[in-house]
Amino acid sequence: MKAPDSEKLTINLGFVDLGRIDLLVRDGFYSNRSDFIRTAIRNQLLTHADVATNATNRLSLELGLRTFTRTDLEAVAAANEHLDIRVLGLAIIADDVTPELARRTIASLTVLGALHASSEVKAALADRIS
Incomplete structure (x- = not known):
């Protein structure tokens, strides 16, 4: 059995935020909405990496x-x-x-x-x- 490498999440966004994401996708900064969201999450996890590591330990x-x-x-x-x-x-x-x-x-x-x-x-x- 192969373990899954990700879990699907559902989020709700305001229309203005969604429109801004679509602008960045349209202008080629991100390949799609999911790419933008994954990048934003990774950036936040990096910002708080020390806190997460300390809590894990x-x-x-x-x-x-x-x-x-x-x-x-x-x-x-x-x-x-x-x-x-x-x-x-x-x-x-x-x-x-x-x-x-x-x-x-x-x-x-x-x-x-x-x-x-x-x-x-x-x-x-x-x-x-x-």
């Missing part, structure tokens, strides 16, 4: 993509342990993980970014997701 977040497979969670269960999952980026709980296995092995789940898991697993962990 302070909160002990794993950075990037983290996948939890059935085999991973069965090993946690066999060791009679529990996971406190803290991810900044994308956390994936594999499709073959049952809700029961997830509840038995995942004590808490914090994801800043996106969580990809079956709706059943998300429901089973609802009281543990922050």
Whole structure:
């Protein structure tokens, strides 16, 4: 299974801001509206990079993509342990993980970014997701 490399967002903009973006696209500064928005977001993330890095370290977040497979969670269960999952980026709980296995092995789940898991697993962990 190939992990997705992005998450789709929907935003609402005022008509004047949208028109200004369209002017910049029309005049060739950006290839399209999405290119403008991605660039603006990246610029803001660079502006606040130190704050984000400090928070990532302070909160002990794993950075990037983290996948939890059935085999991973069965090993946690066999060791009679529990996971406190803290991810900044994308956390994936594999499709073959049952809700029961997830509840038995995942004590808490914090994801800043996106969580990809079956709706059943998300429901089973609802009281543990922050």
